[in-house]
Amino acid sequence: MQDNLLKLITLQDLDNKIRTCRQNAEDGPNKIKAVREKLTALEAEKAVLDAKLAANAAGRQELEGVIEELTLRKTTNQGRQKKTRSNNEYRAIMKEADTIAASLAAKEDELLVFMAEAEKLQALLPPLVSDIDEETALFLEKEADINKTLEESAREEAQAQAKRSVLVPTISAPMMSRYNTIAQNRDGQALSPVVQGMCRVCRLSIPPQLYNELQKNDKLLTCPNCARILYWMHHPYFSDFCTEPNPQAQPATADKKERKPRVAESKVRKGAKAKGPKRTLETMEDEDSDSQLSDDDRKVAHV
Numbered sequence: 001m002q003d004n005l006l007k008l009i010t011l012q013d014l015d016n017k018i019r020t021c022r023q024n025a026e027d028g029p030n031k032i033k034a035v036r037e038k039l040t041a042l043e044a045e046k047a048v049l050d051a052k053l054a055a056n057a058a059g060r061q062e063l064e065g066v067i068e069e070l071t072l073r074k075t076t077n078q079g080r081q082k083k084t085r086s087n088n089e090y091r092a093i094m095k096e097a098d099t100i101a102a103s104l105a106a107k108e109d110e111l112l113v114f115m116a117e118a119e120k121l122q123a124l125l126p127p128l129v130s131d132i133d134e135e136t137a138l139f140l141e142k143e144a145d146i147n148k149t150l151e152e153s154a155r156e157e158a159q160a161q162a163k164r165s166v167l168v169p170t171i172s173a174p175m176m177s178r179y180n181t182i183a184q185n186r187d188g189q190a191l192s193p194v195v196q197g198m199c200r201v202c203r204l205s206i207p208p209q210l211y212n213e214l215q216k217n218d219k220l221l222t223c224p225n226c227a228r229i230l231y232w233m234h235h236p237y238f239s240d241f242c243t244e245p246n247p248q249a250q251p252a253t254a255d256k257k258e259r260k261p262r263v264a265e266s267k268v269r270k271g272a273k274a275k276g277p278k279r280t281l282e283t284m285e286d287e288d289s290d291s292q293l294s295d296d297d298r299k300v301a302h303v
């Protein structure tokens, strides 16, 4: 019984590790996106600046073309002024000369505005490019760290998978089926440690009788509330395998409110007294740290 439960605890541990690694892999792109946020904003700012500079250059080019055309018309007009002999024609030519001069002056003023704007925009460019270079270097450093973590996580997942594929065939089919069914219905968490009379995952206290039975560790017991397979976390046999349950696993019932255990540890001890030598929680914890398992026992337990 202990061996079977120990295998399930180990399996749960491996499955939790695999799930965490997969979650890391899933979160990787978002983490990279988050650390790139500032660089992305700076690049967007530069794109806007580049667009303004391009629009300014196009506007200037168009104005320069108009000014060139007006200057040509002005020269032509001046030539006609010298050649004309009719007063009426001269007046018309002079009127046109005034119109050309006014248009030319207006377009030259417009060009000055464009040139002043270009100067301001150009001044913004070097510090922005410098910021982008700095942020790019920072981002590449952070991205490399994230990728390194992801690679480590992928390696850990592969190791956990390899251990799992060795462990699973050693577990009986009914036990495996039970584990899988509970895991599927309970956020992947089929097992729950019991600490101080409380199911660690659903956080509800378990009945005193069940707690006493659990400490005997001679049969497979489940939580009456969340139906997960229970094991007593402070049993010396399991002390090396007591990992934290999957934090995403939620209580199974609507009653998710955290409760204090109904059963005080001292009461449980009192109930267990008749069945064995007096052992307090403190002495049991001492036993955990100073485990009575031999090294050979531990090796067997880890397989």
Ligand SMILES: [Zn+2]
Pocket: 192, 199, 200, 201, 202, 203, 204, 223, 224, 225, 226, 227, 228
């Ligand atoms: Zn429970």
